[in-house]
Amino acid sequence: MGLCESCCVIVLCFMFLLLNPQFSYSMSCTTQKFTNNKLYQHCNDLPHLNCYIHWTYNPKISSLNLAFVATPTKPDGWISWGINPIGTGMVGTQSLIAFKNLNDTIVVKTFKLNSYKSIVQGELEYRVSNMEAMYSNEMMVIFASVELPKGMRELNQVWQVGSLVLNGKFPGIHDFQLENLNSKGKLDLMKGKNVNNGLEDSMAKNRNIHGILNVVSWGILFPIGIMIARYLRTFVDPIWFYVHVTCQISSYIIGVSGWATGLKLGSQSKGIMYNSHRDFGIALFCLATLQVFALFLRPKKEHKYRFYWNMYHHGVGYGVLVLGIINVFKGLEILQPGSKWKLAYIIFLSIIGGIALILEAITWTIVLKKKPGKSNINKLYDGQNGRQQPLT
Structure with a gap:
């Protein structure tokens, strides 16, 4: 469970950075x-x-x-x-x-x-x-x-x-x-x-909450959940499945909370529109909801429709991943919390991207060292020993 503990530390550190208030001082009117x-x-x-x-x-x-x-x-x-x-x-x-x-x-x-x-x-x-x-x-x-x-x-x-x-x-x-x-x-x-206007204070607070919830859900937890599904199965099968499901459902719940906060912000901000950010958010919410339903629609491994379900599940999952990361950057452009926050998120993506490359090489090495054949390659994607398919 070392990977899970590391993921939690990364999430908590990133939340601390986002919540840590920054102040800029200039000359006072008294001078x-x-x-x-x-x-x-x-x-x-x-x-x-x-x-x-x-x-x-x-x-x-x-x-x-x-x-x-x-x-x-x-x-x-x-x-x-x-x-x-x-x-x-x-x-x-x-x-x-x-x-x-x-x-x-x-x-x-x-x-x-x-x-x-x-x-x-x-x-x-x-x-x-x-x-x-x-x-x-x-x-x-x-x-x-x-x-x-x-x-x-x-x-x-x-x-x-x-x-x-x-x-x-x-x-x-x-x-x-x-x-x-x-x-x-x-x-x-x-x-x-x-x-200060009370409504403006409330809006500023809601904007920060909206940003933090969506960065943590779609920007951090969801990519980590996909990595757990793809790589952890080789080392801790079948524990990876339950960790993966827990991570992705948590990401969805947090993301829906962020989406609801965004709707409230929209109602408070008449005449102020961020069209692309809103459209990406709607598409992201719809795809993520479809992905959650995949858990209940999942056929058994031997079922003839399992191949098509896998295509649907993987395609939607990676679609949510891409849309989530893009919308995080669009949200950062709107909030403008400071260049270091954008840099911090880029560093985070670079770290998990590097970890993914390393784990990809290790996973393929382990799979290919086992008994050669098509069935072993399929295990990388369909679960070993007939285990369950990941929810990504």
């Missing part, structure tokens, strides 16, 4: 000073895109004076801060956007975000004055005063950065990575702090 000597009562380090907001709220006149600081993704890019009066997302946001115009000067204009891909320049629902912008040390700053409705205690704020300005008039579409999609929260005007 930032403005050349025009403007001072503000509060400042907050916003949780995404390395952005900061300095602000003072006067409840007597419902006036919010602010300075929003961010780094555009490119020097000719743009930054944006806005208020969403109708929800917590980006759609419906009343935005202040700063960018370089055709004269290479920094301007601030007001836009309404009607959809993820549609913005309209025009006056906002809130009266905005004293708008100006500056660019220094690769960072842009938006200064403005916003007149808020009387009695407002908190507001839904949305911020964003982009890399392109179209014709010097309109900001281009921003990236749709997790950092961009999560750049929103509530600004508590009374307590002087930014409050």
Whole structure:
């Protein structure tokens, strides 16, 4: 059972790496000073895109004076801060956007975000004055005063950065990575702090759970289960069969849990689509379900349909293997947890691939050293001494 113990160690180590939180530190808003000597009562380090907001709220006149600081993704890019009066997302946001115009000067204009891909320049629902912008040390700053409705205690704020300005008039579409999609929260005007949106926290947690479950199931356990079926039978027959079935059923249960979490994420993320990742996930779930049914449809070894069942079982199993690995990489591209996680998974695949090559050579050597003949070659694929066929 040494191989099984090693597999468990690999899985646990990989889960620890995925669960180990990573933090990136940048300068704090408390260290930032403005050349025009403007001072503000509060400042907050916003949780995404390395952005900061300095602000003072006067409840007597419902006036919010602010300075929003961010780094555009490119020097000719743009930054944006806005208020969403109708929800917590980006759609419906009343935005202040700063960018370089055709004269290479920094301007601030007001836009309404009607959809993820549609913005309209025009006056906002809130009266905005004293708008100006500056660019220094690769960072842009938006200064403005916003007149808020009387009695407002908190507001839904949305911020964003982009890399392109179209014709010097309109900001281009921003990236749709997790950092961009999560750049929103509530600004508590009374307590002087930014409050993360509860739904966004839940979505971030579900995304991590979804990723971990699917990496462990389709990306780690399922390939290990196939290796157990193909190579362990030569050494521990018939124990390999029960270990293999246990491994693959566990992989399926974990994978279904990950798939269900993905469905929940989809319902929480209206307007956000990862089509190829979703399509691969649906195909993977369907094939894996067929593979589980193979356990109940498996004919006896002597049955005339056993040959066709073997073809079906092996074909679907390797199909699940390929789809699972591809979708793990697509999920890593979406989550963007850091290049080292992708590298860690590539190293894992390389290790089990190397082990598979070694075991393949050893297995064929053992089989061919026995009494020569077609029956011995068949044992490699059909189980020795009439044992059961693997569930791969």
